[in-house]
Amino acid sequence: MKPIIVFDDVSFSYKINENSSVDVLKNVSFSIFPGEYVAIIGHNGSGKSTLSKHFNGLLTPASGDVWVQGYNTKDESKKLAIRKGVGMVFQHPDNQIVATIVEEDVAFGLENTGVPRAEMKQRIDEALEVVKMSEFRKRPPHHLSGGQKQRVAIAGVLAMKPDCIVFDESTSMLDTFGRNEVLQAIRQLNKMGMTIITVTHRMSEAAEADRIIVVEDGKIVMDGKPRDIFKHKQVLMDLQLDVPAVNQMAEKVHQQIPSFSNELIQEDELIKEVKRVSQARSREMV
Template identity: 50%
Template sequence: MIKTENVTFKYSNHEGSDFFALKGINIEVKEGEFIAVLGHNGSGKSTFAKHLNALLLPFEGAVYISGMDTRDEKNLWNIRQTAGMVFQNPDNQIVATIVEEDVAFGPENLGVDPKDIRKRVDEALLTVDMFEYRKHSPHLLSGGQKQRIAIAGILAMKPRCIILDEPTAMLDPSGRKEVIETIKKLNKEENITIVLITHYMDEAVNADRIYVMEEGQVVMQGTPKEVFSKVEEIKAIGLDVPQVTELAHMLIDEGINLPSDILTVEEMVVELCRLK
């Protein structure tokens, strides 16, 4: 679904000096996978996300979306239909005054038949559990509900992949939970490829694989268990691990015989019961 080959990207400032935000990124994402990209602010993860539907083009290297080279202008329309993008602030993606009209905006721009648009809008709203709000005004919704509407707007365009650039950064814990549950549902039930850019470690636990970025480079990769078991390495680059993993690490330091790759409360309960 996604392949990047030695992707390098630089920003230039007014003085003419360059800042390299990405340095030789090589990432592959298979169809139906759930990938999380982690890193603190300035690590390059949002710049990387914008390359995945050709909002940015590489200075060097190449990005392929379902085999289509993002540098080829003829591919742009198909790339953006294949890979939808959800941003941090849902208010920046909502354009209409009624929920169902907002979800219809994308398919209308694609020239989809009006009868099909009606079906797509209803299906998308049902998928994100917002169908009952279809006649509401978006500005009356909570942050989590708005973000689910933004996701529905992307879904109505029938993408095979959705890139989410810190979609929960501006939400409270309840809104974050709503959005993450929606993302998991899209991946497991609709087989949509997910690329989640986040700095919340607990969200990355749900992924099939994790890439950790630092200063424009991928410095760690693997399954959540493989990555988060390296507690000291994660902390050395200024990130945390999931709270349960941190607790397990502390208990291991106290001499308690626990696995180092515990990620969830449920896993911790099972291991503590085993010790008992």
């Protein structure tokens, strides 16, 4: 299987003034494959958000190359094709919502790229259905909750039919309910075959991914399955990161009940393990 995105020895610097700059990405190389669900984590200032802006050419490398579906992001003539292939959902939904009615906002990108009316309506319907916002299509976005606004932003990107969506701290400004709404939409998109990249500081969200990339000082320091990444608790602590609350809880229970797994990272795993251990202890008492 060919990768959908390739970072090849990418470095990037922000210019401070004419005489100085700060290095943010340093010789970064990795690939993202179709259908993957990848979480990128790192403490504030690690370079993860700068990394995310390279996925669809919002930023281009100072050295090295980023390839998106075979296109080099440095090629200005391919920027539209690249951004059709990789959509972005950002931290503040209000910054992405431009229309006064939900369905008009979802249509915005389609109108700008000349999608025919009949196809446009179908795409809007499909996108709103996927994020479960169809009943709000005639509502003004400013009447919606934060989670609902973010789902409208997702629908606007989804209507463009990208192969990959990058979520850059897209739940960080939401309450628990709104965050769960967005995560449910992300899960659904990935089940449909969409490639998902999420940049997050929430370990519980990263735990849902197929793969985690850990960024520190502009470099990739860990890359693997969530369960393998979260085994390295001390390494993560040294990187100013943590493990999911579920894993912390499981570890505490494991210390009291050794048969209780201390490798759990998701809530549904915790619930199943509680049931398993409870049933086993009940049988022992019979």
